Amino acid sequence: MSHPELEGYHGEILEHLRKARARIGNLIRVTSKTGDVHEGYLFPRYQYGDQHHVVLKLRNGYNVGIHLGRTEKIEVIGEGEKPKFTKAPPLPKQFRLPRVSIISTGGTIASRVDYRTGAVEPALSAEELASVVPELESIAEIDAHILYSEYSENLTPEHWTGMAEEAARKISRGADGIIITHGTDTMHYTAAALSFALQHLPVPVILVGAQRSSDRPSSDAATNLTGGTAIAAAADMAAVGVAMHEEISDHHIIAHKGTRVRKCHSSRRDTFKSIETRPLARYDLTTHRLETMDSGTKRDKKRQLTLKPSFDPSAYLLKSYPGFDHRSIDSAIQQGARGIVLEGTGLGHVPRTSYDSISHAVRKDIPVFMTSQTIWGRVDMNVYSTGRDLLNLGVAPLEDMIPETALVKLMWTLAQTKSPDEIRRLMLEPVAGEIIPRTPYLMEEVH
Amino acid sequence: MSHPELEGYHGEILEHLRKARARIGNLIRVTSKTGDVHEGYLFPRYQYGDQHHVVLKLRNGYNVGIHLGRTEKIEVIGEGEKPKFTKAPPLPKQFRLPRVSIISTGGTIASRVDYRTGAVEPALSAEELASVVPELESIAEIDAHILYSEYSENLTPEHWTGMAEEAARKISRGADGIIITHGTDTMHYTAAALSFALQHLPVPVILVGAQRSSDRPSSDAATNLTGGTAIAAAADMAAVGVAMHEEISDHHIIAHKGTRVRKCHSSRRDTFKSIETRPLARYDLTTHRLETMDSGTKRDKKRQLTLKPSFDPSAYLLKSYPGFDHRSIDSAIQQGARGIVLEGTGLGHVPRTSYDSISHAVRKDIPVFMTSQTIWGRVDMNVYSTGRDLLNLGVAPLEDMIPETALVKLMWTLAQTKSPDEIRRLMLEPVAGEIIPRTPYLMEEVH
Numbered sequence: 001m002s003h004p005e006l007e008g009y010h011g012e013i014l015e016h017l018r019k020a021r022a023r024i025g026n027l028i029r030v031t032s033k034t035g036d037v038h039e040g041y042l043f044p045r046y047q048y049g050d051q052h053h054v055v056l057k058l059r060n061g062y063n064v065g066i067h068l069g070r071t072e073k074i075e076v077i078g079e080g081e082k083p084k085f086t087k088a089p090p091l092p093k094q095f096r097l098p099r100v101s102i103i104s105t106g107g108t109i110a111s112r113v114d115y116r117t118g119a120v121e122p123a124l125s126a127e128e129l130a131s132v133v134p135e136l137e138s139i140a141e142i143d144a145h146i147l148y149s150e151y152s153e154n155l156t157p158e159h160w161t162g163m164a165e166e167a168a169r170k171i172s173r174g175a176d177g178i179i180i181t182h183g184t185d186t187m188h189y190t191a192a193a194l195s196f197a198l199q200h201l202p203v204p205v206i207l208v209g210a211q212r213s214s215d216r217p218s219s220d221a222a223t224n225l226t227g228g229t230a231i232a233a234a235a236d237m238a239a240v241g242v243a244m245h246e247e248i249s250d251h252h253i254i255a256h257k258g259t260r261v262r263k264c265h266s267s268r269r270d271t272f273k274s275i276e277t278r279p280l281a282r283y284d285l286t287t288h289r290l291e292t293m294d295s296g297t298k299r300d301k302k303r304q305l306t307l308k309p310s311f312d313p314s315a316y317l318l319k320s321y322p323g324f325d326h327r328s329i330d331s332a333i334q335q336g337a338r339g340i341v342l343e344g345t346g347l348g349h350v351p352r353t354s355y356d357s358i359s360h361a362v363r364k365d366i367p368v369f370m371t372s373q374t375i376w377g378r379v380d381m382n383v384y385s386t387g388r389d390l391l392n393l394g395v396a397p398l399e400d401m402i403p404e405t406a407l408v409k410l411m412w413t414l415a416q417t418k419s420p421d422e423i424r425r426l427m428l429e430p431v432a433g434e435i436i437p438r439t440p441y442l443m444e445e446v447h
Numbered sequence: 448m449s450h451p452e453l454e455g456y457h458g459e460i461l462e463h464l465r466k467a468r469a470r471i472g473n474l475i476r477v478t479s480k481t482g483d484v485h486e487g488y489l490f491p492r493y494q495y496g497d498q499h500h501v502v503l504k505l506r507n508g509y510n511v512g513i514h515l516g517r518t519e520k521i522e523v524i525g526e527g528e529k530p531k532f533t534k535a536p537p538l539p540k541q542f543r544l545p546r547v548s549i550i551s552t553g554g555t556i557a558s559r560v561d562y563r564t565g566a567v568e569p570a571l572s573a574e575e576l577a578s579v580v581p582e583l584e585s586i587a588e589i590d591a592h593i594l595y596s597e598y599s600e601n602l603t604p605e606h607w608t609g610m611a612e613e614a615a616r617k618i619s620r621g622a623d624g625i626i627i628t629h630g631t632d633t634m635h636y637t638a639a640a641l642s643f644a645l646q647h648l649p650v651p652v653i654l655v656g657a658q659r660s661s662d663r664p665s666s667d668a669a670t671n672l673t674g675g676t677a678i679a680a681a682a683d684m685a686a687v688g689v690a691m692h693e694e695i696s697d698h699h700i701i702a703h704k705g706t707r708v709r710k711c712h713s714s715r716r717d718t719f720k721s722i723e724t725r726p727l728a729r730y731d732l733t734t735h736r737l738e739t740m741d742s743g744t745k746r747d748k749k750r751q752l753t754l755k756p757s758f759d760p761s762a763y764l765l766k767s768y769p770g771f772d773h774r775s776i777d778s779a780i781q782q783g784a785r786g787i788v789l790e791g792t793g794l795g796h797v798p799r800t801s802y803d804s805i806s807h808a809v810r811k812d813i814p815v816f817m818t819s820q821t822i823w824g825r826v827d828m829n830v831y832s833t834g835r836d837l838l839n840l841g842v843a844p845l846e847d848m849i850p851e852t853a854l855v856k857l858m859w860t861l862a863q864t865k866s867p868d869e870i871r872r873l874m875l876e877p878v879a880g881e882i883i884p885r886t887p888y889l890m891e892e893v894h
Contacts, residue, residue, distance in 0.1 A: 108831075153796035153833055157770050185793035189769045266794050266824030313770035319790070321854060322636045323604050323760035331778035343766070346632035347713050349600035377713030384555075386600055407768060 013054065013068055017042075020074035027078030030054065030066055038066055039077065055217050098176035098233040102144035103166050105159070107152050107183025109210035109221045133222045140177070140233040152183025152190070152209075157311035157411055160190055164197035164309035167205050171305055177204050177232025181225070184209035184263060184271065187242055191258035192408040194240045195432035199306040201238040203299050204280075206231055206255060208243050211269045220245055220269045227253020227283035235281040236292045238299045240432070245269040246282065255280040257294065259405045259434035262375065275402050276376055277436065296433070312338065312414035317407040319343040319373055320350040329357035333366060339410045339423060340368045342395070343403040348372055348379030349386040355393060362394035365420045369396050369410065369427060371403040378438065396424050399435045409434060460501065460515055464489075467521035474525030477501065477513055485513055486524065502664050545623035545680040549591035550613050552606070554599050554630025556657035556668045580669045587624070587680040599630025599637070599656075604758035604858055607637055611644035611756035614652050618752055624651050624679025628672070631656035631710060631718065634689055638705035639855040640758065641687045642879035648685040649750040651727075653678055653702060655690050658716045667692055667716045674700020674730035682728040683739045685746045687879070692716040693729065702727040704741065706852045706881035709822065722849050723823055724883065743880070759785065759861035764854040766790040766820055767797040776804035780813060786857045786870060787815045789842070790850040795819055795826030796833040802840060809841035812867040816843050816857065816874060818850040825885065843871055846882045856881060 005023040006014055022028050022042055029039045040056030054068050068074075136142050147166050148159060167178045182190060187209050194205055208228035210221035228243035231253070240258035247270050256274045265271040282291045316332040320342060332340055340361060344350050348370040350358070361368050370390065372379050378400040381387030391397070398406050406427075413426045428435070452470040453461055469475050469489055476486045487503030501515050515521075583589050594613050595606060614625045629637060634656050641652055655675035657668035675690035678700070687705035694717050703721045712718040729738045763779040765787060779787055787808060791797050795817040797805070808815050817837065819826050825847040828834030838844070845853050853874075860873045877884070 151796070151831060151833055153767070153792050154798050154800075155769055156798070160769075183793075185796055186769050263793065263821050264823055266819045266821045266826060268824065271821065271824075311770075313772075315770070316772065316775075317766060317768055319764060319766050320600070321764055321851065322602055322607075322633050323758075323762070323858060325760075325763065325779075325782055327782050328763075328775070328778065331775065331782075332772075335772055335774050335778075345600050346630075346710065349598070349632055351601050351603070353601075372713045374710050374713045374718065376711055377715065377718075379713060384598060386598055404768065411770060 009054070013052065016068060016072075016074065017054070020076060022074060022076050025079075026076045028054075028056070029075045029077045030056070030068070031073040031075075033069075033072070053217060097139065097141045099174060100140035100142055100177045100179055100229050100233050101167075101170035101175040102142060102179040102181065102229075103163065103170070104144065104146045104181045105148040105152075105155065105163065105183075106150040107181065107185075107187075107209055108213050109181045109183075109208060109224065133225050135222075135226050136229050139226070139229050142229070150183070152186040155183070155186055155190065157193070157313045160193035160197065160311055161309045163190065164194055164307065167194065167198060168305055168307045168309075171201075171203060174301075175203060176299075176301070177206065177229075177234075179225070179228055179232050180205065180207045182207050182209050184211060184244075188258075188261045188263055188272065189404055189408055191240055191242045191256075191261060192405040192434070193311065193412065195258035195434070196409060196412040197307065197309045197311075198240060199308060199431065200303050201240070201297070202301045202303040202305060203238055204232050204235055204255075205240045206243045207241070207258075211244075211267060211271060218269075220250075223250050223285055224253060227285060228255070230283045230288070230290055231255045231281045234290055236298050237280055237295045238297050238303070239280055239294075241280045242272050243281075243283075244272045250285050253283045253285065255282070257433050259409075259432050260402065262402060262404065276400065277433065308412070308416065310415035311408075311411040313411055314338040315341065315407055315410040315414060317341045317343060317403060319403075320345055320354070322351070324351055324354065326351075326354040326357040329354060329361060333357075333361055333364060337361070337366055338414050339366060341398075341403060341406045341410055342368060342370050343373045344370050344379070345373060347377075347383055347387060348381045348390070348397050349384065350390065352386070352389070355389065358390070358395060359393050367396065367420050367423050367427070368394065369398050369406060371398050371401055371406045373403065375402060396427065398427065399438065401434050405434050456501070460499065463515060463519075463521065464501070467523060469521060469523050472526075473523045475501075475503070476522045476524050477503070477515070478520040478522075480516075480519070500664060544586065544588045546621060547587035547589055547624045547626055547676050547680050548614075548617035548622040549589060549626045549628060549676075550610065550617070551591065551593045551628045552595040552599075552602065552610065552630075553597040554628065554632075554634075554656055555660045556628045556630075556655060556671065580672050582669075582673050583676050586673070586676050589676070597630070599633040602630070602633055602637065604640070604760045607640035607644065607758055608756045610637065611641055611754060614641065614645060615752055615754045615756075618648075618650060621748075622650060623746075623748070624653065624676075624681075626672070626675055626679050627652065627654045629654050629656050631658060631691075635705075635708045635710055635719065636851055636855055638687055638689045638703075638708060639852040639881070640859065642705035642881070643856060643859040644754065644756045644758075645687060646753040646755060646878065647750055648687070648744070648752060649748045650685055650746050651679050651682055651702075652687045653690045654688070654705075658691075658714060658718060665716075667697075670697050670732055671700060674732060675702070677730045677735070677737055678702045678728045681737055683745050684727055684742045685744050685750070686727055686741075688727045689719050690728075690730075691719045697732055700730045700732065702729070704880050706856075706879050707849065709849060709851065723847065724880065755859070755863065757862035758855075758858040760858055761785040762788065762854055762857040762861060764788045764790060764850060766850075767792055767801070769798070771798055771801065773798075773801040773804040776801060776808060780804075780808055780811060784808070784813055785861050786813060788845075788850060788853045788857055789815060789817050790820045791817050791826070792820060794824075794830055794834060795828045795837070795842075795844050796831065797837070799833070799836070802836065805837070805842060806840050814843065814867050814870050814874070815841065816845050816853060818845050818848055818853045820850065822849060843874065845874065846885065848881050852881050 040058040043055035212219040241255035243255040246252040246254035487505040490502035659666040688702035690702040693699040693701035
């Protein structure tokens, strides 16, 4: 039995809400036995199984989940009027906050549930995205608009080009920081892409996503957007970063360097991790303290951005494993690969059954690069005979570049030049922290 | 200028050794300014750049690196006699230690440098492998032999079959535990394979490798073998595990469950990590305390092993990324794929440009499974439209199975049955901890 007016609620709580004649979108008041009162607009639920919480959108824009026992009293105190968020008139120039442009591309963070119809809308409008997080107005002067409306698994290198061009446009118009809201699935690929496309950045470009949509009491959309905006507005650095929860709790938003970040959990809010590098900046959600951790390049609005937004997707990432079919390399060649990144094992190895196919690629002037599926650590192809064999075949080791970043850099490099030698040279030239040069010899006991 | 008699040494230290007329393999004595004396056989070096350490093999079988300043005195006190390691005569039966069989398959742990010729030998003989770690004799009665002599990147599913059969043979002859020494590159793939091939194990089967070969002062070969043997001999559990350093330091050897372990660093000694599960056992190298952490199945020599050692390698692991060429799926089909594991993004997604190729595979009765490249976390294809689309196409989500384990399980499953329906059923039936059933609904705030 479906109850569209109470979508997502079931069991006891459904009965409780029906008795109170509550409907999604109504302004309701919940009074607990101990006298605690919560008022807000009733949200639909999409989390299966929970029969204990109602979700309310409070007047301040936050969503809360309220545990509903048998003893709580529910009253409908208003119809589903959409709360109005009106922007304050602009302050005189001398009091102005930093200007942050929000570019929305889709994903969970931009999804919302219409609390009158219960339908999931693909994207918040520019004004709405900013207005559902009222704190933003205290951090920056926001302008926001929708560029794309896609879940990130459907974003392509062409979208990276569009985002880079849009960010460059906003920067040329004086933005003090850019926020790109983005699905989390491939946010790290986009972050790497923008790191190569937007060189000599004058201000930060921060990607922000959410692991929980806004109809869930634990949504991280507002906190990530708040912290990301603070970092974009005020951190004293100028790089592409990914800003998300540092921990499961709502304590810190951390910005990871765009070329050294990876989504490492399918559902946790602290899913993004910096891979063997210091994050860019941290924002404390409680104290509002902003800490710039990596100011390798400080912000400087006079710096002239170099825009190199093109990508050629004819790059392949092939992961090696026991029983790996070397014909996968042959197929990539036949499909028009202009370059191949191998995700080898350990220090950068593949089975010797792949040698002929690799050799074939190299002879056809298709550069072949080596990374490691260990994710952490550096490839080193001088240690074992397999590595030396592969070096002799012409495979180029990519130091400590993570496989996903290596793929994106190859797509970018392929768009910069037609020359295989130049492709190999560019791949090994650090552009945006994607390669951390090997430190001078340290005692082997140390690492 | 090459100095074969002092291979790997250069700079000041080379001069120092040449003045002392030392050669690789000589028994030498190093006396420091403060009177500390070290005696041992001079080892060659392969670590580039270090000009400060000589490596000696001590008479007790250990290797040490000694910092050599200008003030240390070096004397040659003997020619390169190979030290003899003789086994003690067997104890009367009532005093016998547990019996552990060591099966060597190659890799760094089985590599050694002949300290007279300086050449790297591919494998230690059975007696030698045990004898270079004299502690083993105090832990277990050891028998050891060489099954393969391959770096693990060249091991194939056929080798897994051979290892499973060999382990089963040793168990049938009464071993209290099995050690398989193995290259670390693909040790986790083999561990998963043996977990499926050796069901209802009566005793532990522990894979042991090394990240540093025995010519390096920081070699972890001896400590890993010691801890692994203690776990195989005495931990009160019966599962396939991978035993390596828990930390960088020499404090603990930890055994990870074979289906939930991954190599996560290209060079660190603590490279193997348990993925969202408790390890099997821990051995303290200082106190010799052995802790069984997961005794889901206790050791029981009366339990009857079920051996299912076959694998069919016609399984493909395909990783999705922005710009992923759906023709890679078509190629796998053409190459004879009998099953495909997708390594999707986030909760289990691939670009919609791949839908037709996936659909084509499913129509051809080639089962397609979903895992996540986030590694940690569980796929959940009910949350977003992409996931629901893929479910509708017939893609089967593999819960929290890690991609490498899913590939190995698919190779194993393909060898158990020809029926696509049965393949799908077996893949989702937990055999060896590869799937941890979803816990009953927890507050979404928790995870």
